[in-house]
Amino acid sequence: MRLFHTSDWHLGQNLHGQERDFEHSSFLDWLLRQLKQEQPDVLLIAGDIFDTVNPPVKAQExxxxxxxxxxxxxxxxxIVMIAGNHDSGARIELPAPLMRRLRTHALGRVLWLDDGQLDAERLLLPLPxxxxxxxxxxxxxxxxxxxxVTGAQLGDDYLKGIGQVHERLIAAAEAKREPGQALIAISHAHMAGGSISEDSERSLIIGNAEALPAxxxxPSISYVALGHLHKPQKVNGEERIRYSGSPIPLSFSEIDYKHQILDVRLDGETLISVEPRLIPRAVHLQRLGPAPLAEILLQLRQLPDIDLLADEQRQPWLEVRVRLDEPQPDLRQQVETALQNKAVRLVRIAAEYAGNRTGDNSEDGAQLIELDQLSPQELFSRAWHDNYGSxxxxxxxxxxxxxxxDVQMETEQA
Known part of the structure; x- marks a missing residue:
């Protein structure tokens, strides 16, 4: 049996306010060609299909x-796809009856039966x-x-509840399968030891509870297709437990990632190979700096000029990081002037000041940190420290x- 493992498509994502529809469309076209050429039996999409719980119509289309x-x-x-932490489980499952006619299974939530048992049947899917x-x-x-995974029957321990779900589902799968049939898990979680990107992965749970043990x-699971971490990687060096990573760089911290899908081959229950298939990058991300303003302006003037015959949608996204001794009220104007007729699209100007303070430039130089660079947890921690001094x-x-x-679940249901 042969599987393609993908995850973290984040359809509908914006990069500092700029739409990524062209990049996502390029990836999906490439994936369709790979499916046609290689004819795998299964396509796995391990969560974060959309970037938000209420994705734009274009992303759903x-x-x-x-x-x-x-x-x-x-x-x-x-096709098997599951909801990630960016997705609404209810939204992912809404068209499930229609998608089953297209041999596509959409799972967004775990459900419990009246007797307190896990509804394992809906989570176990045959793979022809x-x-x-x-x-x-x-x-x-x-x-x-x-x-x-918590409540009156399960208790209040989140990690323990997750463990019970895994134990019960694996036990049900082992009871159902016949000799020679592989068990393939698809999950969206932060596994302990996984390497995260700097600013594009939303924390799942505060504290160490978010990191799940491999x-x-x-060993009865032949392969584990993971989603959530955007960097392709093995978990604890295990060949069979993998993150495929995101198909496009979702932030400038992911410029050097080798975005890929994983081509997984099995012979019965035995994992034969896991080979990456590198995804062509439709639009490059380019970062200049950090460097003094005079040096940055010189580098900007040396960038290639616009080619009128080239596709504007393929022009790189540009982040400029400037090192300053004091605020420059006209910083954006100086940068934009240097970029006139250059074949790049400016999406962010960041300033680094004395004292190692970093952030996005504003006209008065006062805003030093972008809110979208901080998780809700970090914002809460900062506010607590500011108010209580500890x-x-x-x-x-x-x-x-x-x-x-609770708030995120209410948002999903709205």
């Missing part, structure tokens, strides 16, 4: 157009191979929110985490 096109060109392809026989079973584990996936304690952070999750 892009997803469903892709699914229809993939089914039309490869009718026997099975090229001959039509069931070559394996997919254990679909969408992002597990605290409200879904031991949740025992670091926030762990229990208060956990209480804030619960409130934050």
């Amino acid at each position: 892009a997803l469903y157009d892709f699914i229809v096109s993939a089914h039309e060109q490869q009718p026997l392809l099975t 191979n090229a001959s039509g026989a069931i070559g394996g079973w997919c254990l679909a584990l969408p992002f597990l929110r605290p409200a879904e 031991s949740l996936f025992g 670091e926030v304690d762990e229990q208060t952070l956990k209480d804030f985490a619960v409130l934050l999750q």
Whole structure:
């Protein structure tokens, strides 16, 4: 059996206010060509399909157009997608009855039966191979929110609740499968030891509770397709537990990532190989600095001029980082003047001041940190320190985490 492992598409994402529709469209077109050429049995999409719980219509159209096109060109392809922490589980599942006709399974939530047992059947999906026989079973584990794995019957320990979900689902899968059938888990989570990017991955849960142990996936699981971390990587060096990473750089901290999908091959229950397939970058991200203003302006003037015959949509996104001794009220004007007729698109100017303060430039030079660079947890911690003059304690952070999750779930249901 052969699988393509992808994750973190983040359809509808903006880069400092600039739409990424062209880049996402380029990726989806490339993926369609790969599917047609290689004919895998299964496509896995491990969460964060959209960038927000209420994605723009264009982003939703892009997803469903892709699914229809993939089914039309490869009718026997099975697609499994799960909700990530950026997604609304309810929204992901809403068109599920229609998508099943396209051999696509959409799982957004875990549900519990009246007797307190996990509804494992809806999370266990048959994976037919090229001959039509069931070559394996997919254990679909969408992002597990605290409200879904804690409560009167499960207790208040988030990690323990997650462990129970995994144990019960794996036990159900082992009871269902026949000899020679592989168990493939797809999950959206932050595994302990995973390497995160600087500013584009939303923290899942405050404190150490967000990092899940790889031991949740025992040796009976042939392969674990993970989503959430944007950098492709193995977990603890294990060949069978992988993050495929995001298909495009979602922030300037991801410029050097080798964006890819993973081509996974199995022989029965045995994992044979995991090979990366590098994704062509439709639009490059370019960062200049940090350097003194005079040096930055010189570098800007040396950038290539606009080619009138070239596609403007492929011009690089540019971030400029300037090192200043004091605020420059006309900084943006100086930068934009130096960039006239240059084949780049400026999306951000950041200033670094004496004292190691870093942030986005404003006209008066007063704004030093962008709010979108800070997680809700970091904002809360800063506000606590400003008001009380001390670091926030762990229990208060956990209480804030619960409130934050409640707000996010209310947003999904709105």
